[in-house]
Amino acid sequence: MLFKTSEYVECLMVVEEAVRRQFEVSEQELENEAHGDADPLREKEHEVVPGLINKYGNRVLALLTTECAAYCRFCTRRRLVSDTQRGTVDRSHVDAWMNYLRKHGEVREVILSGGDPFIVEDDLFEYVLSEISGLDSIKVIRIGTRAPVSDPCLVNDRKLEIISRIEQPIYVGIHFEHPAEMTRATVRCIKNLRSAGAILYSQTVFLKGVNDDYQTLFDLFTGLIEIGVRPYYLYQCDPVPGAEHFRVDPEKERHIMTQLRRSLSGLACPNYVIDAPNGSGKIPVPLEFWNCDTTKYTDFEGSIHRNK
Numbered sequence: 107m108l109f110k111t112s113e114y115v116e117c118l119m120v121v122e123e124a125v126r127r128q129f130e131v132s133e134q135e136l137e138n139e140a141h142g143d144a145d146p147l148r149e150k151e152h153e154v155v156p157g158l159i160n161k162y163g164n165r166v167l168a169l170l171t172t173e174c175a176a177y178c179r180f181c182t183r184r185r186l187v188s189d190t191q192r193g194t195v196d197r198s199h200v201d202a203w204m205n206y207l208r209k210h211g212e213v214r215e216v217i218l219s220g221g222d223p224f225i226v227e228d229d230l231f232e233y234v235l236s237e238i239s240g241l242d243s244i245k246v247i248r249i250g251t252r253a254p255v256s257d258p259c260l261v262n263d264r265k266l267e268i269i270s271r272i273e274q275p276i277y278v279g280i281h282f283e284h285p286a287e288m289t290r291a292t293v294r295c296i297k298n299l300r301s302a303g304a305i306l307y308s309q310t311v312f313l314k315g316v317n318d319d320y321q322t323l324f325d326l327f328t329g330l331i332e333i334g335v336r337p338y339y340l341y342q343c344d345p346v347p348g349a350e351h352f353r354v355d356p357e358k359e360r361h362i363m364t365q366l367r368r369s370l371s372g373l374a375c376p377n378y379v380i381d382a383p384n385g386s387g388k389i390p391v392p393l394e395f396w397n398c399d400t401t402k403y404t405d406f407e408g409s410i411h412r413n414k
């Protein structure tokens with residue numbers, strides 16, 4: 107994965123170590139580059155047409171671009187992200203997705219992701235959303251993004267207007283890692299998305315040296331709920347190449363999450379999950395309220411895994 111930041115992120119990196127750590131290439135990343143699993147979610151195996159992934163039957167993931175405003179060094183899709191030549195999507199790709207969706211009426215939900223969907227040209231953004239929303243079988247549209255954190259200007263008036271026109275509920279999942287990311291510009295961007303009618307939720311990854319302590323996550327989730335973003339998932343960092351140094355001891359994560367569950371309101375408390383390594387789903391992790399064996403777990407397909 108290439109190195110890239112936005113001007114906006116660069117300003118944040120200067121004042122906030124936790125942000126710098128997420129975007130700066132470190133020696134540890136280069137040392138770990140040869141280890142790990144490049145596609146831990148097994149997305150390639152479930153690609154039904156180029157850029158369209160159907161792992162679960164009733165919902166699909168559409169990779170609208172491989173570009174982002176800034177590249178997070180722990181990205182789960184680092185095998186694809188930043189490869190803008192290979193990952194360029196145009197209307198012909200969207201047309202192929204539509205052909206698939208027309209033939210598969212059981213798909214009710216489309217998740218636009220990438221890369222960051224907010225980085226694509228407004229015309230392509232409009233085309234994909236109006237095509238998908240024109241299908242009666244699609245009941246829910248989701249957009250996964252980090253743009254409000256990495257370059258809020260990407261959430262421009264035209265894209266907001268396009269979102270506001272869509273009939274189906276649009277859920278925008280925003281990737282946050284640290285309370286310092288809730289700047290004035292980001293909060294304004296969140297407000298604009300809410301005014302456009304989007305329903306907002308967050309996704310966060312436990313990251314060593316960034317957010318692996320109770321207070322940081324308490325402040326993050328409390329702050330998010332107060333600006334209108336529902337904390338949704340808190341993940342273990344995937345074992346992708348170059349990201350080993352970001353991974354936190356699972357017992358430490360469980361302990362922090364147990365503390366959070368005690369103090370956060372239910373609405374502000376995300377689901378703490380492991381994204382099962384064979385791509386078979388997000389497995390909820392039991393907290394310390396339960397006496398059970400947390401060294402292994404069974405995924406949605408019945409396979410048993412060791413909790414590394």
Ligand code: SF4
Nearest residue numbers: 174177178181221252
């Ligand atoms: S914004 Fe998302 S897709 Fe882009 S590099 Fe970061 S984690 Fe990966």
